[in-house]
Amino acid sequence: xxxxxxxxxxxxxxxxxxxxxxxxxxxxxxxxxxxxxxxxxxxxxxxxxxxxxxxxxxxxxxxxxxxxxxxxxxxxxxxxxxxxxxxxxxxxxxxxxxxxxxxxxxxxxxxxxxxxxxxxxxxxxxxxxxxxxxxxxxxxxxxxxxxxxxxxxxxxxxxxxxxxxxxxxxxxxxxxxxxxxxxxxxxxxxxxxxxxxxxxxxxxxxxxxxxxxxxxxxxxxxxxxxxxxxxxxxxxxxxxxxxxxxxxxxxxxxxxxxxxxxxxxxxxxxxxxxxxxxxxxxxxxxxxxxxxxxxxxxxxxxxxxxxxxxxxxxxxxxxxxxxxxxxxxxxxxxxxxxxxxxxxxxxxxxxxxxxxxxxxxxxxxxxxxxxxxxxxxxxxxxxxxxxxxxxxxxxxxxxx
Amino acid sequence: xxxxxxxxxxxxxxxxxxxxxxxxxxxxxxxxxxxxxxxxxxxxxxxxxxxxxxxxxxxxxxxxxxxxxxxxxxxxxxxxxxxxxxxxxxxxxxxxxxxxxxxxxxxxxxxxxxxxxxxxxxxxxxxxxxxxxxxxxxxxxxxxxxxxxxxxxxxxxxxxxxxxxxxxxxxxxxxxxxxxxxxxxxxxxxxxxxxxxxxxxxxxxxxxxxxxxxxxxxxxxxxxxxxxxxxxxxxxxxxxxxxxxxxxxxxxxxxxxxxxxxxxxxxxxxxxxxxxxxxxxxxxxxxxxxxxxxxxxxxxxxxxxxxxxxxxxxxxxxxxxxxxxxxxxxxxxxxxxxxxxxxxxxxxxxxxxxxxxxxxxxxxxxxxxxxxxxxxxxxxxxxxxxxxxxxxxxxxxxxxxxxxxxxxxxxxxxxxxxxxxxxxxxxxxxxxxxxxxxxxxxxxxxxx
Numbered sequence: 001x002x003x004x005x006x007x008x009x010x011x012x013x014x015x016x017x018x019x020x021x022x023x024x025x026x027x028x029x030x031x032x033x034x035x036x037x038x039x040x041x042x043x044x045x046x047x048x049x050x051x052x053x054x055x056x057x058x059x060x061x062x063x064x065x066x067x068x069x070x071x072x073x074x075x076x077x078x079x080x081x082x083x084x085x086x087x088x089x090x091x092x093x094x095x096x097x098x099x100x101x102x103x104x105x106x107x108x109x110x111x112x113x114x115x116x117x118x119x120x121x122x123x124x125x126x127x128x129x130x131x132x133x134x135x136x137x138x139x140x141x142x143x144x145x146x147x148x149x150x151x152x153x154x155x156x157x158x159x160x161x162x163x164x165x166x167x168x169x170x171x172x173x174x175x176x177x178x179x180x181x182x183x184x185x186x187x188x189x190x191x192x193x194x195x196x197x198x199x200x201x202x203x204x205x206x207x208x209x210x211x212x213x214x215x216x217x218x219x220x221x222x223x224x225x226x227x228x229x230x231x232x233x234x235x236x237x238x239x240x241x242x243x244x245x246x247x248x249x250x251x252x253x254x255x256x257x258x259x260x261x262x263x264x265x266x267x268x269x270x271x272x273x274x275x276x277x278x279x280x281x282x283x284x285x286x287x288x289x290x291x292x293x294x295x296x297x298x299x300x301x302x303x304x305x306x307x308x309x310x311x312x313x314x315x316x317x318x319x320x321x322x323x324x325x326x327x328x329x330x331x332x333x334x335x336x337x338x339x340x341x342x343x344x345x346x347x348x349x350x351x352x353x354x355x356x357x358x359x360x361x362x363x364x365x366x367x368x369x370x371x372x373x374x375x376x377x378x379x380x381x382x383x384x385x386x387x388x389x390x391x392x393x394x395x396x397x398x399x400x
Numbered sequence: 401x402x403x404x405x406x407x408x409x410x411x412x413x414x415x416x417x418x419x420x421x422x423x424x425x426x427x428x429x430x431x432x433x434x435x436x437x438x439x440x441x442x443x444x445x446x447x448x449x450x451x452x453x454x455x456x457x458x459x460x461x462x463x464x465x466x467x468x469x470x471x472x473x474x475x476x477x478x479x480x481x482x483x484x485x486x487x488x489x490x491x492x493x494x495x496x497x498x499x500x501x502x503x504x505x506x507x508x509x510x511x512x513x514x515x516x517x518x519x520x521x522x523x524x525x526x527x528x529x530x531x532x533x534x535x536x537x538x539x540x541x542x543x544x545x546x547x548x549x550x551x552x553x554x555x556x557x558x559x560x561x562x563x564x565x566x567x568x569x570x571x572x573x574x575x576x577x578x579x580x581x582x583x584x585x586x587x588x589x590x591x592x593x594x595x596x597x598x599x600x601x602x603x604x605x606x607x608x609x610x611x612x613x614x615x616x617x618x619x620x621x622x623x624x625x626x627x628x629x630x631x632x633x634x635x636x637x638x639x640x641x642x643x644x645x646x647x648x649x650x651x652x653x654x655x656x657x658x659x660x661x662x663x664x665x666x667x668x669x670x671x672x673x674x675x676x677x678x679x680x681x682x683x684x685x686x687x688x689x690x691x692x693x694x695x696x697x698x699x700x701x702x703x704x705x706x707x708x709x710x711x712x713x714x715x716x717x718x719x720x721x722x723x724x725x726x727x728x729x730x731x732x733x734x735x736x737x738x739x740x741x742x743x744x745x746x747x748x749x750x751x752x753x754x755x756x757x758x759x760x761x762x763x764x765x766x767x768x769x770x771x772x773x774x775x776x777x778x779x780x781x782x783x784x785x786x787x788x789x790x791x792x793x794x795x796x797x798x799x800x801x802x803x804x805x806x807x808x809x810x811x812x813x814x815x816x817x818x819x820x821x822x823x824x825x826x827x828x829x830x831x832x833x834x835x836x837x838x839x840x841x842x843x844x845x846x847x848x
Contacts, residue, residue: 044521142608142635151539151609151638152569153513155546158840172550181550194525268521269550270543272513311522317506346453346508 008214011296015210019203022046023193030190037320040308043183043196047267048307050202051260054209056287056299058256061213062249063285064294065222067229071126071281072113072133076106076254078140078276080261082147085154085271092165093156093173095180095201095266099259106258107251114250118243121232130278137276153272173266175201180267198267205263209256214296216252225249257284290359292366301367309352316344436766437552437847438528445500445765447472447752448507448529450520450544451558455511456638456665457536459699460744464534464558465506466737467745471752474732475502482732483753486725486781491760498759505529511536513543520544524551530765531556533751536664536744538562538611545574552847554767556751559744561663561695563614566795567836572844573767575774575794577754578747579827581615582835584694584714585622587800587822592712596657596690598627603655605646605670607662608635615661617835619694631655636666643670647677656684658691667693668703675707696803698742701815708805708815715801717746717783718816726783740813750782754789768844786824792831793841800827 004012018025027041040046059073083105084098091097117128140148148154156162162169173180180198187193216222224245227235235242265271274280283306291302321340325333343351363369440446449468452461473479477494484492496502505527507519516535523529532548533556535541541560548555549571557565557576561584566576592600602623606612612635620630631653636646647670650658658679662670674680674691682689693700696713719730719740729749733741741749758773759765775791784798803816829836 039526042522042526044518044525048518138637142637151513152542152564153539155543157568158842159838268517268547270513270517270546272543274512274514311518314508314519315505315522319504319506345506 002211003215004218008218012211012214015297016207019050019207020200022049022203023195023199027191027193031192032190034324037316038312040312042194043181043199044267045307045311046196046199047202047263048311049304050199050206051263051267052284052287052303052307053300054202054206054263055257055260055284056291056303057206057209057213058253058260059284059288060293060296060299061216061225061256062253063288064299065217065225065229066246066249068118068121068246068250069126069285070117070129070250070253071278071285072129072131072136073253073257073284074276074278074280075113075133075136076110076257077261077264077280078136078271078273079109080106080258081265081271081275082140082154082261083258084262084265085156085269086147088156088162088173088265088269089154089160090163092162093170093269094164095173095175095262098266099262102258102262102265103255106261107255109258110251110254111247114247114254118246118250130281133276133281134278137273137278140273140276148271148273151273153270155270173198173269202263202267205259209259210296210300213256217296221245221248286356290356290366292368295366295368298366298368305367306352309348309355313344313348313351314346318345435846436768438524438530440500440528440530440765443500444503445497446523446527446529447502447504447755448520448523448527448532448534449504450507450509450516450523450532450534452511452536452540453508455509457511457559457663459703460536460559460664460697460742461509461534463699463742463745464536464748467733467741467749468504468533468752470733470736471749472502472504473736475752475756479736480728480732483725483729483749483782486728487753487757488780489757489761492753492757497756498763498765502756509535509537509540509544511540513540516540516544517547520547521551524548524553529553531755533748533755534558535560537609538565539609541565542569542610545569545571549573549842549845552767552845554755554770556748556755558748558751560611561615562611563618563835564610564839566793567614568839569610570793570839570841572771572794572842575751575754575771575789577751577796579714579716579798579800580795581611581618581694582829582833583800583827584615585618586827586829587802587820588619588692588694588712588714589622589626590822590826591802591820592623592657592692593626593628595712597687600627600657600687601629601631601655601685602657602659603631603650603653604633604659604661605643605650606633606635607638607666609638611663612661614835615694616659619659619661619692621835628657636662636670638666640666641669643673644677646670647673647679650674650679651677651682654684656687656689658689660691660693661695662693663695663697664700665703667700671704671707671711696816697744698740698813698815699744701805702812709807711805712819713803715803715816716743718743718801718803718818719746719813720816720818721783721801723783723785725781729783746783753782754779767846771844788824790831793836793839797824797828799824 023041027039029035029039062068062070080102083102087098087101113132117125178197183194183196185194228242232242287302287306288299292298321337325336451464452458474482474484476496505523509516520532531554535558538560541557542565545555555574561580563581604616606616616633660670679689691711693711693713696715701708730740758770762769762773774789777789780786787796787798789796800822801818802820804819806815806817809815
């Protein structure tokens with residue numbers, strides 16, 4: 001279906017099902033239970049899963065296929081957000097013009113940065129992109145304040161022109177009248193599920209983005225990008241110029257990032273300069289590596305993993321810990337809270353760092369590799385011709 | 401694209417799938433019926449404390465969190481009641497708010513607008529917080545205030561000193577107890593003129609964001625009105641840690657006063673640099689060179705150590721105040737944590753109490769009812785003397801303290817001495833004052 005072979009179609013259908021049932025899957029604990037703390041099925045976080053999924057999918061087109069490690073992808077995210085908020089300020093709260101502009105502007109911006117940066121490869125390329133991103137961040141922060149509103153962040157004011165906004169126009173972001181913050185709350189026994197329009201909007205776009213990326217991975221163009229990764233020099237010697245291919249990949253990847261930035265602003269109409277800081281660029285690299293670079297599903301898993309930690313673990317405070325261990329004797333309770341304290345709340349970075357280390361050391365293929373290993377454990381495997389590491393490993397299917 | 405073969409059948413199938421996908425979300429647009437966002441229906445009510453636990457203002461955030469916990473304890477009837485006993489309104493009785501036990505959730509703003517909004521959104525959407533409070537940076541406070549306006553919950557601003565919070569970025573759902581740059585300038589300028597004379601030339605170093613800009617503007621305007629000159633205004637990035645390169649040009653500029661529009665870690669570093677360059681021993685234009693830090697806090701004074709001695713500034717509140725309210729607060733904070741509270745702790749404690757009191761008086765958690773109860777409210781006994789919550793811009797008006805780094809501190813907390821308590825009348829301004837113009841309060845939003 002849709003120009004995919006049977007295996008990819010199945011894969012796409014699984015992804016679609018997972019995305020559509022996210023509000024249920026992420027809400028495994030009843031609302032009143034002590035474990036409700038770990039539920040992640042609320043609109044803001046689900047939107048972030050989808051949006052950063054798009055960001056990571058786009059980054060993976062560049063990094064996973066060509067091996068070019070961009071350390072400045074957050075710049076496109078920021079540019080996308082600013083474009084979208086400007087559309088809100090000038091036209092009205094409909095997200096469509098904003099998203100279109102975000103993709104166009106970030107594409108042009110990527111063309112500019114890519115044209116310069118792609119003259120170098122390896123570490124020099126990474127440093128160049130990092131430099132451009134930091135430059136954008138600093139410009140947005142100070143010199144370009146009239147456009148970006150500096151550190152406060154660009155937001156929509158009541159006295160903005162909003163020329164398409166009628167007398168009783170909608171005052172929150174919407175898609176032709178369907179409000180992004182509209183939610184339907186469904187109570188099923190003790191469980192509470194929130195179905196939010198904003199999330200489904202992001203999810204549908206994420207599925208389209210995923211499909212497009214799947215097609216790119218399978219296309220001759222994708223094959224050419226893989227060739228760049230495996231041996232660019234050899235490719236050049238055969239008389240092929242790889243520059244147009246890498247530049248195209250860079251621009252596509254930048255447009256994905258711009259789209260993600262636009263969506264971020266569509267869900268929450270504010271664009272802050274920190275979105276372009278190098279830590280944000282580093283985050284998408286972490287997401288991709290954590291999930292598994294070069295695989296289809298990996299970056300999405302990585303994005304979800306990091307956002308989950310950022311939003312759930314950072315909110316566990318001592319009060320919550322005391323609540324969990326209240327059944328223990330006082331001395332033991334305090335000792336346990338003291339022991340766990342550095343790893344939760346503001347210490348979530350520490351927990352994430354440790355997990356990232358463990359993944360990189362023990363699962364070089366990221367979370368996707370973990371999934372494969374678990375699946376292999378339950379599978380009967382023919383052991384006969386297995387002679388350890390003495391033969392080249394079979395390349396895993398890219399859809400895994 | 402390898403297989404972009406289209407047949408009639410596949411086009412139809414794709415179209416149908418896309419159509420179904422687009423139609424799907426419309427099923428979910430009906431929102432559940434409630435009078436306002438997060439109406440607390442159970443036996444408890446949840447408040448969201450959104451403070452920086454990392455980043456340049458983490459010290460202030462930690463102290464704010466302590467004060468919030470103390471306030472919740474007092475509201476639920478624990479501890480000694482603190483300022484609830486001295487507060488002029490007596491509707492709070494230690495049984496929570498409207499009989500509901502107060503619970504809270506915390507989040508880390510990371511001193512970034514984006515992270516702060518994400519954290520606030522999760523408090524509203526996941527934890528059902530009916531009020532968000534906090535912020536230790538004006539940029540963050542303004543961003544979160546905007547979010548609360550959209551979401552339909554009350555925002556009780558914490559430590560935010562920019563004119564914009566209740567100026568061009570003011571919102572109907574946002575309220576500020578803390579003072580602002582204009583008030584600092586109005587209180588400080590006459591004191592400076594009296595000590596240093598009216599014939600002075602000032603040089604500004606300013607943190608490059610909304611708070612720095614508005615404070616610089618306010619101080620320059622207030623001092624120039626008294627005869628001072630402003631020779632140069634230099635913006636420094638918020639993330640700077642070394643200010644030597646900004647200090648050196650001051651020496652050759654002909655200025656005889658350096659105004660440091662810095663806060664937190666920035667101020668500690670810039671002041672230390674300035675003292676190391678020997679600015680305070682210099683004699684320029686026949687006058688001693690002076691340094692001024694318009695917004696002071698005890699946490700900053702502690703960071704800068706002996707360098708703050710004799711330096712003037714302003715503050716919202718100081719623990720050495722001897723009125724009944726301040727003493728009650730210092731006593732209960734000190735009993736619980738073992739040291740006196742900072743001005744950040746004081747303002748957030750007051751905000752929590754003010755919110756609880758407003759709900760109690762309004763008889764409802766509805767943001768619109770709460771806002772109405774707070775607007776134009778006069779109260780006393782919270783450490784700042786008689787205070788007024790102005791309806792026009794949701795800014796509190798109260799006396800401002802002008803302080804000076806103490807020459808001979810008796811202990812590690814005794815770092816500032818109060819020079820003058822500037823009366824409220826001297827720091828008041830019109831709602832449409834040019835420095836606060838351009839904003840629009842809008843109308844209150846109860847969500848739903």
